[in-house]
Amino acid sequence: PAHPDVVRAEAIEFLELFHAETPHAGPPGPRIDEVLWQIGVTGSYWHTSEELTFGARVAWRNNARCIGRLYWRSLQVRDLRKVADAAGVAEHCFAHLEEAHNGGRIRPMISVFAPETPSRPAPRIWNEQLIRYAGYDRPDGRVLGDPRYRDLTDTLVRHGWRPPEQPGAFDVLPLVVETVEEGPRMFPIPERVVHDVPLEHPELGWFAGLGARWHAVPVISNNRLVIGGVSYPAAPFNGWYMGTEIGARNLADRDRYDLVPEVAERMGLDTSDDATLWRDRALVEINRAVLHSFRTNEVTITDHHTESRRFLTHLRREEQSGRPCPADWSWIVPPMSGSQTEVFHRYYDDEVRTPGFVTDDDAAG
Amino acid sequence: PAHPDVVRAEAIEFLELFHAETPHAGPPGPRIDEVLWQIGVTGSYWHTSEELTFGARVAWRNNARCIGRLYWRSLQVRDLRKVADAAGVAEHCFAHLEEAHNGGRIRPMISVFAPETPSRPAPRIWNEQLIRYAGYDRPDGRVLGDPRYRDLTDTLVRHGWRPPEQPGAFDVLPLVVETVEEGPRMFPIPERVVHDVPLEHPELGWFAGLGARWHAVPVISNNRLVIGGVSYPAAPFNGWYMGTEIGARNLADRDRYDLVPEVAERMGLDTSDDATLWRDRALVEINRAVLHSFRTNEVTITDHHTESRRFLTHLRREEQSGRPCPADWSWIVPPMSGSQTEVFHRYYDDEVRTPGFVTDDDAAG
Numbered sequence: 001p002a003h004p005d006v007v008r009a010e011a012i013e014f015l016e017l018f019h020a021e022t023p024h025a026g027p028p029g030p031r032i033d034e035v036l037w038q039i040g041v042t043g044s045y046w047h048t049s050e051e052l053t054f055g056a057r058v059a060w061r062n063n064a065r066c067i068g069r070l071y072w073r074s075l076q077v078r079d080l081r082k083v084a085d086a087a088g089v090a091e092h093c094f095a096h097l098e099e100a101h102n103g104g105r106i107r108p109m110i111s112v113f114a115p116e117t118p119s120r121p122a123p124r125i126w127n128e129q130l131i132r133y134a135g136y137d138r139p140d141g142r143v144l145g146d147p148r149y150r151d152l153t154d155t156l157v158r159h160g161w162r163p164p165e166q167p168g169a170f171d172v173l174p175l176v177v178e179t180v181e182e183g184p185r186m187f188p189i190p191e192r193v194v195h196d197v198p199l200e201h202p203e204l205g206w207f208a209g210l211g212a213r214w215h216a217v218p219v220i221s222n223n224r225l226v227i228g229g230v231s232y233p234a235a236p237f238n239g240w241y242m243g244t245e246i247g248a249r250n251l252a253d254r255d256r257y258d259l260v261p262e263v264a265e266r267m268g269l270d271t272s273d274d275a276t277l278w279r280d281r282a283l284v285e286i287n288r289a290v291l292h293s294f295r296t297n298e299v300t301i302t303d304h305h306t307e308s309r310r311f312l313t314h315l316r317r318e319e320q321s322g323r324p325c326p327a328d329w330s331w332i333v334p335p336m337s338g339s340q341t342e343v344f345h346r347y348y349d350d351e352v353r354t355p356g357f358v359t360d361d362d363a364a365g
Numbered sequence: 366p367a368h369p370d371v372v373r374a375e376a377i378e379f380l381e382l383f384h385a386e387t388p389h390a391g392p393p394g395p396r397i398d399e400v401l402w403q404i405g406v407t408g409s410y411w412h413t414s415e416e417l418t419f420g421a422r423v424a425w426r427n428n429a430r431c432i433g434r435l436y437w438r439s440l441q442v443r444d445l446r447k448v449a450d451a452a453g454v455a456e457h458c459f460a461h462l463e464e465a466h467n468g469g470r471i472r473p474m475i476s477v478f479a480p481e482t483p484s485r486p487a488p489r490i491w492n493e494q495l496i497r498y499a500g501y502d503r504p505d506g507r508v509l510g511d512p513r514y515r516d517l518t519d520t521l522v523r524h525g526w527r528p529p530e531q532p533g534a535f536d537v538l539p540l541v542v543e544t545v546e547e548g549p550r551m552f553p554i555p556e557r558v559v560h561d562v563p564l565e566h567p568e569l570g571w572f573a574g575l576g577a578r579w580h581a582v583p584v585i586s587n588n589r590l591v592i593g594g595v596s597y598p599a600a601p602f603n604g605w606y607m608g609t610e611i612g613a614r615n616l617a618d619r620d621r622y623d624l625v626p627e628v629a630e631r632m633g634l635d636t637s638d639d640a641t642l643w644r645d646r647a648l649v650e651i652n653r654a655v656l657h658s659f660r661t662n663e664v665t666i667t668d669h670h671t672e673s674r675r676f677l678t679h680l681r682r683e684e685q686s687g688r689p690c691p692a693d694w695s696w697i698v699p700p701m702s703g704s705q706t707e708v709f710h711r712y713y714d715d716e717v718r719t720p721g722f723v724t725d726d727d728a729a730g
């Protein structure tokens with residue numbers, strides 16, 4: 001379905017912001033006139049590449065859930081708005097993975113594909129992140145791999161995806177790009193761009209034997225980037241991982257890889273009694289393994305203590321710039337050792353601001 | 366200052382709730398008439414003791430911050446509304462500590478002292494909890510004891526409190542009760558009602574040598590109980606401790622006892638690098654020591670995993686009873702290993718309901 005006309009007020013608000021924060025761009029008046037004319041004729045408008053870059057950076061700056069915003073000015077923006085076909089989107093996503101990985105020195109980056117326009121719907125990426133692992137039903141009722149993507153895996157198999165002969169716990173799902181012309185199309189992700197890090201523990205030798213691993217670059221691909229009323233549904237972006245995302249959520253949540261009980265058993269903890277804090281102890285060791293392994297493999301990663309401090313630096317800077325900094329406590333406070341981080345000990349503003357990222361629930365397959 | 370006339374609407378709303386949930390009390394009409402008459406004549410009204418008990422229990426049930434609400438029906442209510450003088454309040458607080466401690470099998474309990482009335486302001490308790498430890502400035506600029514009560518300690522010393530000859534890290538502050546007639550008066554808390562638990566670790570022998578301890582019963586005394594428009598500023602209540610309150614907050618917060626760095630050093634951890642997760646590891650051990658020591662001393666305590674499960678049971682029961690259960694995510698999710706507890710993985714309603722507890726900022730000394 002075609003997208004409705006861009007709301008003029010949103011365009012004007014964005015252009016005023018852009019010109020206010022970009023002194024060399026001069027006063028916004030002429031550009032606003034031009035954009036209003038474009039909206040009148042086409043129902044939408046085309047951002048200059050400087051506007052696009054600024055818009056994407058400010059969308060990051062405005063995201064209330066992201067603790068990593070200190071470096072928002074450094075976001076690299078790949079202007080791929082001319083790319084609207086499935087194969088083109090997929091190719092550029094693979095290139096994004098490679099450029100962002102950068103040999104381990106991860107670069108925050110976003111690839112902005114064709115926008116939604118009144119005459120043509122934008123391409124969409126089904127996957128929540130470019131790299132996600134399959135989840136397979138096992139005969140014993142449990143799931144091999146990532147249970148969160150069991151349904152997506154099912155769907156893809158019905159669309160013709162062939163899992164490896166020997167299904168494993170870390171099989172990378174194909175990328176699915178949907179366009180109006182072609183419908184959903186699947187593209188296997190080339191192994192060379194995945195960059196899995198095998199996990200080992202600095203002290204516990206048996207840990208490596210668990211066979212746990214995780215990919216290096218988290219490229220979120222189900223958020224819609226909205227700038228000045230223009231919507232970019234395909235705009236995958238990445239930072240580097242904060243260790244807890246892998247160690248305290250992906251590998252530890254009961255409805256994900258649920259490694260805590262196994263690690264606790266291997267550690268010889270008494271798992272018959274919650275009050276021995278076996279969950280807490282195993283959780284810490286999984287997270288140590290994640291941080292240690294990424295470092296050993298020279299892949300950028302950050303820990304939640306460092307990142308909390310950085311975020312408070314960011315907050316102070318934003319305040320000094322006279323800008324409110326929206327933040328959602330329940331997303332900002334790390335999922336482990338919450339009260340040991342300074343971000344725990346305060347409240348935040350949490351109003352929604354634009355430009356921004358919108359989680360695109362209907363984009364999930 | 367006298368309390369303004371209680372809002373009739375609040376009285377009616379409460380009485381309707383009480384009669385709706387107390388079938389044997391019959392229809393609310395006659396009681397409402399009586400109460401409205403009392404309000405007309407005196408500006409306030411006197412709860413029956415059954416209304417008081419119900420009101421206090423529902424105030425607990427309504428508290429969005431409390432994870433321990435499963436047992437809300439079991440709250441023991443001490444009706445001390447006739448007690449309005451400072452010495453009387455203090456005596457009954459000490460008795461409360463003893464009855465609630467109950468030889469280690471802690472009983473959830475509330476003592477309700479004289480209400481605020483148009484003719485007479487209620488007594489107030491300055492202390493945040495009945496038992497709080499003093500904080501003393503040290504020559505090196507650090508604080509001996511609990512830094513959170515440094516200012517209160519100062520104030521009490523200026524009011525004539527004499528700390529022990531040898532000030533320690535766990536000196537119990539006197540109770541301060543303020544009435545209009547007498548002003549603030551101090552009452553030393555008798556040692557026999559304190560019941561400190563010395564902390565030792567199940568494996569780390571040196572832990573006991575840190576000299577850390579904590580009192581058995583958390584009696585919160587700075588919350589105002591509000592039932593049907595009547596306000597009880599002095600209504601100290603207690604449950605039992607959840608270990609993290611002591612181990613992840615009181616003893617671990619940087620602006621409290623800040624034990625984490627010391628414990629980490631003793632454990633031989635590399636504290637030069639956040640990514641070794643030395644804070645997380647030390648935090649777990651402090652919390653193990655808390656749970657272990659309370660158990661060894663046969664004092665009721667709960668861990669955050671158990672309590673999270675209980676809370677979700679409570680939530681389901683409330684839903685089955687057709688009642689919304691307000692909950693504040695940032696208070697309900699434990700301050701450590703958040704995502705390992707089920708309460709982390711959902712959102713909650715958080716509207717404020719009455720009867721309720723109101724944190725009385727102006728009651729803090």
Ligand code: HEM
Binds near residue numbers: 240
């Ligand atoms: C540079 C390093 C970065 C770090 C360490 C970081 C860290 C995080 C963390 C820990 C979360 C919470 C994830 C979760 O709990 O699921 C998050 C969420 C988020 N971040 Fe960042 N981030 C970084 C870069 C970026 C960049 C470059 C962007 C966009 C340009 C971004 C936008 C977001 C958004 C939109 C969310 C919310 C995602 C959602 O709703 O699912 N972040 N970030």
Ligand code: HEM
Binds near residue numbers: 588
């Ligand atoms: C029976 C065992 C209980 C447990 C395990 C429990 C647990 C907790 C915990 C962990 C908190 C958060 C404390 C913090 O982070 O500072 C809390 C807060 C609270 N609880 Fe409970 N609780 C219990 C009983 C009670 C009782 C009996 C009442 C009242 C009758 C009560 C009323 C409250 C209130 C009002 C708060 C918020 C305190 C504030 O605003 O500072 N709780 N509870």
